[in-house]
Amino acid sequence: xxxxxxxxxxxxxxxxxxxxxxxxxxxxxxxxxxxxxxxxxxxxxxxxxxxxxxxxxxxxxxxxxxxxxxxxxxxxxxxxxxxxxxxxxxxxxxxxxxxxxxxxxxxxxxxxxxxxxxxxxxxxxxxxxxxxxxxxxxxxxxxxxxxxxxxxxxxxxxxxxxxxxxxxxxxxxxxxxxxxxxxxxxxxxxxxxxxxxxxxxxxxxxxxxxxxxxxxxxxxxxxxxxxxxxxxxxxxxxxxxxxxxxxxxxxxxxxxxxxxxxxxxxxxxxxxxxxxxxxxxxxxxxxxxxx
Amino acid sequence: xxxxxxxxxxxxxxxxxxxxxxxxxxxxxxxxxxxxxxxxxxxxxxxxxxxxxxxxxxxxxxxxxxxxxxxxxxxxxxxxxxxxxxxxxxxxxxxxxxxxxxxxxxxxxxxxxxxxxxxxxxxxxxxxxxxxxxxxxxxxxxxxxxxxxxxxxxxxxxxxxxxxxxxxxxxxxxxxxxxxxxxxxxxxxxxxxxxxxxxxxxxxxxxxxxxxxxxxxxxxxxxxxxxxxxxxxxxxxxxxxxxxxxxxxxxxxxxxxxxxxxxxxxxxxxxxxxxxxxxxxxxxxxxxxxxxxxx
Numbered sequence: 001x002x003x004x005x006x007x008x009x010x011x012x013x014x015x016x017x018x019x020x021x022x023x024x025x026x027x028x029x030x031x032x033x034x035x036x037x038x039x040x041x042x043x044x045x046x047x048x049x050x051x052x053x054x055x056x057x058x059x060x061x062x063x064x065x066x067x068x069x070x071x072x073x074x075x076x077x078x079x080x081x082x083x084x085x086x087x088x089x090x091x092x093x094x095x096x097x098x099x100x101x102x103x104x105x106x107x108x109x110x111x112x113x114x115x116x117x118x119x120x121x122x123x124x125x126x127x128x129x130x131x132x133x134x135x136x137x138x139x140x141x142x143x144x145x146x147x148x149x150x151x152x153x154x155x156x157x158x159x160x161x162x163x164x165x166x167x168x169x170x171x172x173x174x175x176x177x178x179x180x181x182x183x184x185x186x187x188x189x190x191x192x193x194x195x196x197x198x199x200x201x202x203x204x205x206x207x208x209x210x211x212x213x214x215x216x217x218x219x220x221x222x223x224x225x226x227x228x229x230x231x232x233x234x235x236x237x238x239x240x241x242x243x244x245x246x247x248x249x250x251x252x253x254x255x256x257x258x259x260x261x262x263x264x265x266x267x268x269x270x271x272x273x274x275x276x277x278x279x280x281x282x283x284x285x286x287x288x289x290x291x
Numbered sequence: 292x293x294x295x296x297x298x299x300x301x302x303x304x305x306x307x308x309x310x311x312x313x314x315x316x317x318x319x320x321x322x323x324x325x326x327x328x329x330x331x332x333x334x335x336x337x338x339x340x341x342x343x344x345x346x347x348x349x350x351x352x353x354x355x356x357x358x359x360x361x362x363x364x365x366x367x368x369x370x371x372x373x374x375x376x377x378x379x380x381x382x383x384x385x386x387x388x389x390x391x392x393x394x395x396x397x398x399x400x401x402x403x404x405x406x407x408x409x410x411x412x413x414x415x416x417x418x419x420x421x422x423x424x425x426x427x428x429x430x431x432x433x434x435x436x437x438x439x440x441x442x443x444x445x446x447x448x449x450x451x452x453x454x455x456x457x458x459x460x461x462x463x464x465x466x467x468x469x470x471x472x473x474x475x476x477x478x479x480x481x482x483x484x485x486x487x488x489x490x491x492x493x494x495x496x497x498x499x500x501x502x503x504x505x506x507x508x509x510x511x512x513x514x515x516x517x518x519x520x521x522x523x524x525x526x527x528x529x530x531x532x533x534x535x536x537x538x539x540x541x542x543x544x545x546x547x548x549x550x551x552x553x554x555x556x557x558x559x560x561x562x563x564x565x566x567x568x569x570x571x572x573x574x575x576x577x578x579x580x581x582x583x584x585x586x
Contacts, residue, residue: 031390077573083389084330088524089573092566095521103559212517216401223394259408259513266401270378273395277387 005133009201011241012136013194016143018221018233020190025219026228027151028183029163030078034090035218037097038188040210041067042195047114047205048107056120060196064189071188075181094212101207113206120200136197140234143190147230150186159183160228213262220265224272226279235281240265301434302550308439310546311446312508314539315501316519317526318453319494321538323375324527325470327487332396333374335520336403337495341367342502342511343407346416356503364499371495374399375488400516408513417510438507445500450539453497457535466490470533518562525569531579541580 021035045063050056077089101108108114119126120135127135150156158179161169170176199205217240225236244261272279316338323331345363348354354362378395387395423437457463465486468476477483505511526545530537545565552564572579 025390029390031393073570077570077577081573081577084324084393084524085528085573085577087330087393088521088528089570091517091521092525092569095518096563096566099560099563103557216397219394219397227390256409259405259413263402263405263409266398266405269398269401270395271398273382273387273391273398274385277385277391 002129005130007241007245009133009136011238012133012140013198013201014218014221014241015140015234015237016136016194016197017191017218018225018237019140019143019147019230020187020194021218022222022227022230022233023147023151023159023183023187023190025222026226026233027156027163028159028180030082030180030183031087031219032074032090033087033212033215033219034074034094034097035191036210036212036214037094038067038071038191039195039198039214039218040097040101040205041070041188042192043199043205043210044101044108044114044195045192046196047117047199050118050200051114056118056196056200057122060193063196064192067188067192067195068185071184072181075184078184079177079180090215091212094215098207098211101210108207111207113204113209115204117199117203117205119203120197132201136201139193139197143193144230144234147186147190151230155179155182216269217265220269220272222279224268224279226282229279229281232279232281236279239280297433299551299554302554303547304433304435304439306547306550307543308442308546309550310543311442312501312504312542313522313526313546314542315446315449315504316498317523317530317542318450318535318538319496319498320520320523321527321530321535322466322490322494322497323487325533326466326490327379327469327473329375329379329487330393330396330524331374331379331491331494332393332520332524333378333399333403334371334494334498334523335516335518336400336407337367337370337374338498338502338505338519339407339511339513339516340370340403341495341499342506343411343416345503346418346506346511349418350416360499360503363502364496367495367499367502368492370403371491371498372488375491379491380484380487400520404513404516407516411513413513415510415512415515416506418506420507423507442504442508445504446539449497449500450535454535456493462486462489522565525565528569528577529572529579531581534579534581537579537581544580 017035017039020038021032024030024032042060042063045066046056046059049059049062054062074090074093078086081089102111119128120132121127151160158169158174161174162176162179166176198209221236221240222233223236224239225234226232243264247257247261247264276282320331320334323329341363344366345359348359348362349356378399379392382392382395420438423441425436426433427435427437427440457467465476465481466489468479468481469483469486473483502511526538526541529545530539530541545568548568549561549564553561556564
């Protein structure tokens with residue numbers, strides 16, 4: 001039972017993360033391999049601030065604010081560049097983030113990370129076990145609803161118009177700069193929220209939890225479920241959280257499990273693009289951003 | 292003061308040899324980017340695979356270096372060709388967009404990286420350069436060894452060969468035509484797909500010297516694949532589209548900048564410096580140092 005709860009909690013946290021990335025990738029057409037950065041800022045922010053005596057909710061909000069501020073670093077070049085340039089910028093930010101986590105030892109604890117993070121609590125009541133799992137899924141559904149409202153709002157429509165035809169949207173007088181900046185701000189704040197949940201849940205954060213393999217996995221969740229459909233992001237997160245657990249039951253030599261999981265992710269990325277470019281829940285033709 | 296100067300010169304030499312390596316890994320990536328707008332992320336995997344092939348021959352079968360290079364070359368070319376035909380061209384004909392191409396290419400890279408990790412273990416490989424690592428100028432305080440000279444000479448030879456190929460041969464002229472204007476090249480009767488296939492073979496082939504330099508230098512790990520292609524992409528963006536010399540200069544510039552910055556910062560921050568440079572460049576001059584403005 002505890003095992004099932006654990007999987008459900010992790011799946012819920014990644015579902016929030018995938019929802020956040022879908023806003024950028026699916027609706028904004030801006031590819032990003034930096035999801036783990038904002039996830040990590042939320043987690044480290046929460047961990048450090050609650051250790052400093054702040055209440056978990058205040059720490060979470062501070063982490064989300066910090067994440068939003070730092071996301072502007074990627075958003076600024078994203079106003080002008082897309083495709084490969086944006087991909088490289090996001091990978092670069094991701095790698096620099098890992099370097100900072102590993103080398104800024106006085107704050108981040110280096111490779112050892114930060115341990116003994118208190119569980120999440122609301123009004124002084126700590127959330128443990130099933131209660132926390134419920135909290136994760138309630139907040140996931142809440143973010144789902146909020147993001148659904150966002151993508152259907154006039155702002156969301158402009159974002160999708162920029163994805164499909166940037167020049168066309170600009171010539172109709174749509175504001176590229178604000179739209180892209182807001183998309184990044186919302187996405188990174190939601191990612192940081194997921195990160196804070198993760199830090200309180202695992203009680204331990206280290207650089208490896210927030211490196212590029214995590215960003216790749218989250219991108220895969222979005223692409224697999226169907227970029228540009230929020231339900232797809234949630235489905236992708238559930239499938240890809242369950243997949244490694246299924247692989248665990250295969251008789252494998254020790255040490256082969258982790259690379260095999262990554263290999264499966266890589267193969268899935270290729271297979272999805274070939275066979276079902278719109279993802280499991282996507283509709284109709286592939287969106288062709290930048291085309 | 293003299294010690295300071297010697298240290299600086301040594302950092303400079305180290306930077307130049309690192310920069311040569313960067314230029315070598317970048318030029319193959321650049322070729323496909325210029326010619327076909329393909330972001331060949333799997334190039335990192337091809338280089339690593341070539342390195343592993345060479346390593347197996349030398350360490351397990353005691354093959355001479357030239358034979359190992361030959362086999363690595365064949366493997367790299369076959370891999371490059373199959374990725375081009377089996378993935379990129381297929382996807383293009385399906386009408387896959389930019390995002391799909393990037394994702395597929397990333398997927399191929401990950402498959403190669405972890406395929407190698409499963410086959411050969413994650414710990415990585417290295418070959419001992421032996422006597423090539425003895426300083427040539429004993430007593431001067433300068434660390435110039437045969438390895439460094441070989442790296443610089445290989446880079447120079449590769450780039451000269453490429454430039455000659457591009458300027459003199461029909462294949463090179465076709466490549467330049469396709470890079471300049473894809474559709475026009477098609478209209479005047481150049482078989483664009485064939486030229487791109489040839490370019491992908493060439494791109495993989497020029498990755499082999501880089502793989503050998505890695506083997507005898509800092510070694511290769513499967514997990515380096517993404518770092519290698521990231522460096523390649525950064526150098527390519529820095530150099531600008533369509534300029535072979537630009538790629539060489541960009542590689543050297545980044546290599547030297549990284550090395551000299553070690554003077555001021557802890558070595559752990561090395562990569563952070565490259566990325567900060569890239570960041571500033573993308574904000575200020577997205578078309579690269581020597582590139583033409585995007586159409």
